[in-house]
Structures are given as structure tokens and as C-alpha cells.
Amino acid sequence: MKPSDQISEFVRGALAQGSTPEAIRAALTRAGWSAPEIAEALAGWSAEPGLPPVPHPRPYASAQEALLYGLLFLSLGVIAWHLCQLGMALIDMLIPDLTDRYRGGSSERWSIASLIVFTPLFLLLNRRIGRLARRDAGRRRSLVRKWFASLTLMVATVVFMADAIYLVYTFLNGDLTLRFMLKAGLVAGVAALVLVYYRAEMDG
Known part of the structure; x- marks a missing residue:
């Protein structure tokens, strides 16, 4: 039996x-259980007269x-990446660098093709997950959902911070140009959209 199951069974039996929750908490504390473990075990049960x-409902996986959240995470990552790629290509076209002889073409077509495939997939998965959550509120407790949302938030935050650091570094180095600022703003904007989306998902 896992430690979490042991303490849960003890709380149920007590x-x-x-026994009152205060008495149970005191007994478990004397036995060496940590405060978070005790709080989680007590939160799993409630006493009702008679x-x-x-x-209480518990998280599950x-x-x-x-599969659903993995595909959703992959789709969102591909969409964000290729949006940045297309945006940067557009910036290069509008503000060309005379020292850069590369004219693009195949990479832009690849990004467009990826967006055509993955954007509908993301929307369909997002709609399906939302429909399932509305039908069964218990799905909000999914550990998979929380892990993927947390992972996405972490990646988006790292990208956002790295973009900010590189922007400051470029400014201090004296190489800050309009072209660079637009590209940095594009990356920051995409990362911010991902943060807002998954922050709402975590709060939902």
C-alpha cells in the first residue's frame, strides 16, 4: 500500500x-507525517451525521x-513555431537586410502547409476537450490536463523570458534595429497568447 493510501485509510477509519479532524491532524503530526500530506488526506474525506x-473526488489520469492533451500540446507548439516563422519571413520581406541574400520560399511554404494541417486539428481537439469537460466537470481534475497545461506554461514562460533577455542584450550591445524589435515582439506576442490561453485553462 502506498503511503498516500495508508494515511487516507487512517483518516477514513478515524x-x-x-474523531475530529483536529485530533486526527495531531495524531498524524506526532506520527511524523508532514503538514501537506495530512492536509491532502483530510481533504479527501468529510464526516456527515449518520x-x-x-x-471527495480525487485527481485522476x-x-x-x-492522447488528447498530447496531440493538443503538439499542435499548439507547431502552430506557435510556424506562426513565428511566417511572421519573421514577412518582416524580412517588408524590411529587407541588404547583406542577406536568402530569399526564402520553401520554408514559408512548409510553414503554411503545417498551419493548414495543425490549426484545424488544434481547434477540433480543443473543442472536443471543452465538450467533454462541460459534460463531466470531473474531467477538470485530470492530472494529465494539469501536467500538460503546466508544461506549456513553463515552456511559454521560458521563451518569453529568453526573448526579453536577448532583447536587453542586443540593446546593450548597440545592435537594436527595427527589424530585430519586430521579430522579438512577434515571439513575445505568440508566447503571451499561449500563456493567456493556458492560464485560463488552468483556472477553468
Whole structure:
């Protein structure tokens, strides 16, 4: 039996015998359990008059949701990457660098093709996940959902901070140009959109 199951069973049994949460907390503290472990175990049960301890819903993980959120995460990453690629190509076209002989072409077509494929996939997956969550509010407790949302937030935050650091470095180095500022703003804007989207997802 896992430690989390041990303490959960103890809390259930203690509540069934009429012990108060304060007494249970004190006993577990004396036994060496940490405050977060005790709080989590107590949060898993509630005492109701005339009833045995009532279990509270707990986070869960499923293979189906791992597939859905994995594809959603992949689609969002591909879309964000190729949006930046296309945006930078557009900036290069509008503000050309005379020392750069590269004219692009194939990379832009590749980005457009990727967006044509992955944007509908992202929208369909997002719609399906939203529909499932509306039908069953318990899906909001999915560990897979929380892990993928947290991972996406971390990646977007790292990209945003790295972009800001490079912008400051370029400014201090005296190489700050309009072209560079537009590209940095593009990357920051895409990262910010991802942050806003998944922040709402985490709060939802």
C-alpha cells in the first residue's frame, strides 16, 4: 500500500470512529507525517451525521486524455513555431537586410502547409476537450490536463523570458534595429497568447 493510501485509510477509519479532524491532524503530526500530506488526506474525506466518511473526488489520469492533451500540446507548439516563422519571413520581406541574400520560399511554404494541417486539428481537439469537460466537470481534475497545461506554461514562460533577455542584450550591445524589435515582439506576442490561453485553462 502506498503511503498516500495508508494515511487516507487512517483518516477514513478515524472519522468513522468519530474523531475530529483536529485530533486526527495531531495524531498524524506526532506520527511524523508532514503538514501537506495530512492536509491532502483530510481533504479527501468529510464526516456527515449518520453516514460513513464521504470520499471527495480525487485527481485522476487516463490514457485517452493523455492522447488528447498530447496531440493538443503538439499542435499548439507547431502552430506557435510556424506562426513565428511566417511572421519573421514577412518582416524580412517588408524590411529587407541588404547583406542577406536568402530569399526564402520553401520554408514559408512548409510553414503554411503545417498551419493548414495543425490549426484545424488544434481547434477540433480543443473543442472536443471543452465538450467533454462541460459534460463531466470531473474531467477538470485530470492530472494529465494539469501536467500538460503546466508544461506549456513553463515552456511559454521560458521563451518569453529568453526573448526579453536577448532583447536587453542586443540593446546593450548597440545592435537594436527595427527589424530585430519586430521579430522579438512577434515571439513575445505568440508566447503571451499561449500563456493567456493556458492560464485560463488552468483556472477553468
